[in-house]
Amino acid sequence: MSDNVSVQTYGDSEELVTAAAAQFVDVIVAAQAERGEAAVVLTGGGNGIGLLRKVRENPGAVDWSKVDFYWGDERFLPRGHPDRNEVQAHEALLDHVPVTPARLHPMPYGDGLYAGDPDAAAVAYSHLLSAHAGSNSIPEFDVHLLGMGGEGHVNSLFPDTDAVREGKRFVVGVTDSPKPPAQRVTLTLPGVRRAKRVWLLVAGADKAEAVSAALTGARPVDIPAAGAVGSESTIWMLDKAAAANLPAS
Numbered sequence: 084m085s086d087n088v089s090v091q092t093y094g095d096s097e098e099l100v101t102a103a104a105a106q107f108v109d110v111i112v113a114a115q116a117e118r119g120e121a122a123v124v125l126t127g128g129g130n131g132i133g134l135l136r137k138v139r140e141n142p143g144a145v146d147w148s149k150v151d152f153y154w155g156d157e158r159f160l161p162r163g164h165p166d167r168n169e170v171q172a173h174e175a176l177l178d179h180v181p182v183t184p185a186r187l188h189p190m191p192y193g194d195g196l197y198a199g200d201p202d203a204a205a206v207a208y209s210h211l212l213s214a215h216a217g218s219n220s221i222p223e224f225d226v227h228l229l230g231m232g233g234e235g236h237v238n239s240l241f242p243d244t245d246a247v248r249e250g251k252r253f254v255v256g257v258t259d260s261p262k263p264p265a266q267r268v269t270l271t272l273p274g275v276r277r278a279k280r281v282w283l284l285v286a287g288a289d290k291a292e293a294v295s296a297a298l299t300g301a302r303p304v305d306i307p308a309a310g311a312v313g314s315e316s317t318i319w320m321l322d323k324a325a326a327a328n329l330p331a332s
């Protein structure tokens with residue numbers, strides 16, 4: 084395990100998202116104290132959305148008007164579709180705190196300008212990110228949240244796909260996701276690595292094998308989560324069941 088990678092283990096998923104939510108608030112407050120604003124990347128999935136619900140209960144001293152919200156991946160579905168990660172994030176938190184609408188940066192909708200073309204949607208999102216970075220790159224996010232599937236996928240980067248092999252572009256379209264819906268838009272591993280902090284929120288026995296593979300040298304093409312690292316730190320936040328195959332130390 085490299086120096087910037089650490090593991091936190093919690094009793095269950097509820098404890099995990101409670102602790103992660105408190106740390107998320109702390110990171111945003113610290114970024115705002117340092118430069119007046121914060122930039123975070125949200126994820127979908129049980130724990131990613133569970134964390135947002137916990138933040139809603141305990142929002143701390145965050146100035147919500149000065150947070151930029153981006154998404155790590157999106158199911159390329161019509162605006163308002165309940166399976167969109169962004170819709171779930173709104174229900175869990177964003178509709179309940181005083182965000183600045185111009186600082187919400189959802190990925191394009193499946194029924195909008197780019198309908199039927201997740202690749203074009205990915206190019207558009209990449210331009211949006213570059214515009215916010217003020218360069219050809221993308222912002223250095225304060226934290227990028229990630230869930231992980233049982234086969235090791237993060238964002239919409241599935242094992243042995245072009246998307247997980249992408250070495251240059253920060254955002255790509257996916258047309259053959261093994262987990263429905265088939266069409267998605269996702270930050271790539273180079274995109275994830277622009278974040279200062281990457282946090283993987285993983286719970287459940289069905290994920291234990293992929294967790295231990297990712298932390299013991301699996302190739303990202305086989306276990307995409309293995310390639311998800313932050314420029315400053317990477318934290319695996321696990322419940323006991325997901326951590327079951329890791330050595331006690």
Ligand SMILES: O=C1O[C@H](COP(=O)(O)O)[C@@H](O)[C@H](O)[C@H]1O
Binds near residue numbers: 262
């Ligand atoms: O499809 C997706 O799945 C992952 C993992 O979800 P989980 O419920 O197994 O934690 C999620 O992080 C990603 O954003 C989403 O599009």
